[in-house]
Amino acid sequence: MNFPGAAVALLAAAFGFSAPAARAESGDPARGEIVFAAGNCTSCHTDLKNKGPLLAGGRPLQTPFGVFFGPNITRDPVHGIGRWSDDDFVRAMRKGLSPRGEAYFPAFPYPAFTGLTDQDLRDLKAYIFTLPPVPQPNKPHQASFPFNLRLGAAVWKLIYFREGPMVPDPERDAAWNRGRYLVEAAGHCGECHTQRDRLGGLKRAMWMAGSADGAEGKPAPNITPDKDTGIGNWKESDLVYFLETATLPDGDVAGGLMAEVIRYGTGRLSAEDRKAIAAYLRTLKPVVNKIQKAAK
Ligand code: HEC
Ligand code: HEC
Structure with a gap:
């Protein structure tokens, strides 16, 4: 018997460290930290309101179909x-399937994350596995029929889900492709900034043109380059600054979910990545769609 090893294990047990349950198999945690910020995994998987531990779950997500809780x-x-x-991790993010083969509900934005590359997903897992484990049980979702059924989620996927990863457009340069990847795949901006139909599918013709009842029932503005109803009058530098500081060109500050996206997401990216996001948004198709601002 290896006494020093056993002593270390005992000490570890006494101090509540668990032995590493799984290795980081092939990912690079330093690269994964960037994917983690780009995807803002923190917001939905942390009970921020009650200062819950990082990624331990319990955050309620209000949707028209009921309340889903981000898991641990x-x-x-x-x-x-x-x-x-x-x-297992790549399958969950790419295919929206649990290790047991059950379909995830699209309150988990895997319809966007499916666009992430295999390497980015492995790096992301490696980073998450450097963070402390928290033994906190999950809360059951409170969704209404049929949106509470895994089978319902499987049918939803058949209708709306298109599996990735995203393929770079060879006609465009690297910065545009990086911007598209950050916006459409990692940043899942369209999940809030696009209207949904009655079954919760995104209306492609209204891509990024805002949603009157976005996540948590709050309006998400039109962020296409339409000059009247979108952000066509913003300079690229306005957008870059906004994605770092949440400050709007008129000096106002974004609140609610967008503040979280910036705080845990775009604000932690490199200046170059924020610039790529801003430049890409300016190449979206302008769509006319007026969204009323939320009352403050
Ligand atoms: C908009 C909210 C939201 C964001 C952002 C989000 N998730 Fe989730 N995630 C969820 C919800 C809700 C579920 C539960 C889905 C279900 O039960 O079907 C989930 C489930 C998961 C699961 C499956 C957990 C399990 O126990 O089966 C993994 C893994 C996961 N998310 C990873 C991530 C990672 C990594 C990121 C960042 C890149 C991320 N999520 C960002 C809402 C979110
Ligand atoms: C979880 C939902 C959500 C996600 C994801 C999200 N946004 Fe937002 N966004 C909002 C909401 C809500 C507002 C309005 C905030 C306010 O009025 O204070 C907003 C505001 C904005 C604005 C200001 C527009 C204006 O006219 O005032 C921009 C620009 C923006 N978001 C860009 C993005 C980009 C880029 C991404 C992806 C990296 C993104 N958003 C992801 C919910 C979201």
Whole structure:
């Protein structure tokens, strides 16, 4: 028997450290930290309001179909994803399927994350596995029929889900492709900034043209380059500054969910990545759609 090893294990147990349940198989955590920010995993998987532990879940997400709770995605082996292999993680993000083969509800924005590359997904998992495990049980979702059924989610996927990864457009330069990747795949901006139909599918013709009842029932503005109803009058530098500081060109500050997107997401990216996002948004098709601002 290896006494020093056993002593270390005992000490670790005494101090509440669990043995690493799974290795970071092939990912690079430093690169993964960037994907983590780009996808703003923090917001939905942390009970920010009650200052809950990072990624331990419990955050309620209001949708027209009921309340979904972001689950624990720490590397805790019992309550989190500590026992997941890299392949389990890639399947969840790419295909919207759990390790048991059940369909996830699209309150989890895998319809966007499916666009992430395999390497980025492996790096992302490696980064998450450097964060502390938290033994906090998940809360059951409170959605209404049929949106509470995994089978319903499977049918939804058949109608709306298109599996990635995103393929770069060879006609465009690297910065545009990076911007598209950050906006459409990682940043899942369209999930809030696009109207949905009655079954919760995104209306492609209204892509990024805003949603009167976006996430949590709050309006998300039109961010296409339409001059009257979108952000066509913003300079690229306005947009870059906004994505770092949440300050609008008129000096006002974005609140609610967008403040979170910036605080845990775009504000933690490199200046170059924010510039790529801004430049890409300016190449979207302008769509006329007036969204009333939320009362403050
Ligand atoms: C808009 C909110 C939202 C964001 C942003 C989000 N998630 Fe989730 N995620 C959810 C919800 C809700 C579920 C539960 C889905 C279900 O039960 O079908 C979930 C489920 C998961 C699961 C499956 C967990 C399990 O126990 O089966 C993983 C893994 C996951 N998310 C990883 C991530 C990562 C990594 C990011 C950042 C790139 C991220 N999520 C960003 C809402 C979100
Ligand atoms: C979770 C939902 C959500 C996501 C995801 C999201 N946004 Fe927003 N966004 C909002 C809301 C809500 C507002 C309005 C905030 C306010 O009025 O204070 C907003 C405001 C904005 C504005 C200001 C527009 C204006 O006319 O005032 C811009 C620009 C913007 N978002 C860009 C983005 C980009 C780029 C992404 C992806 C990286 C993104 N958003 C992702 C919800 C979201």
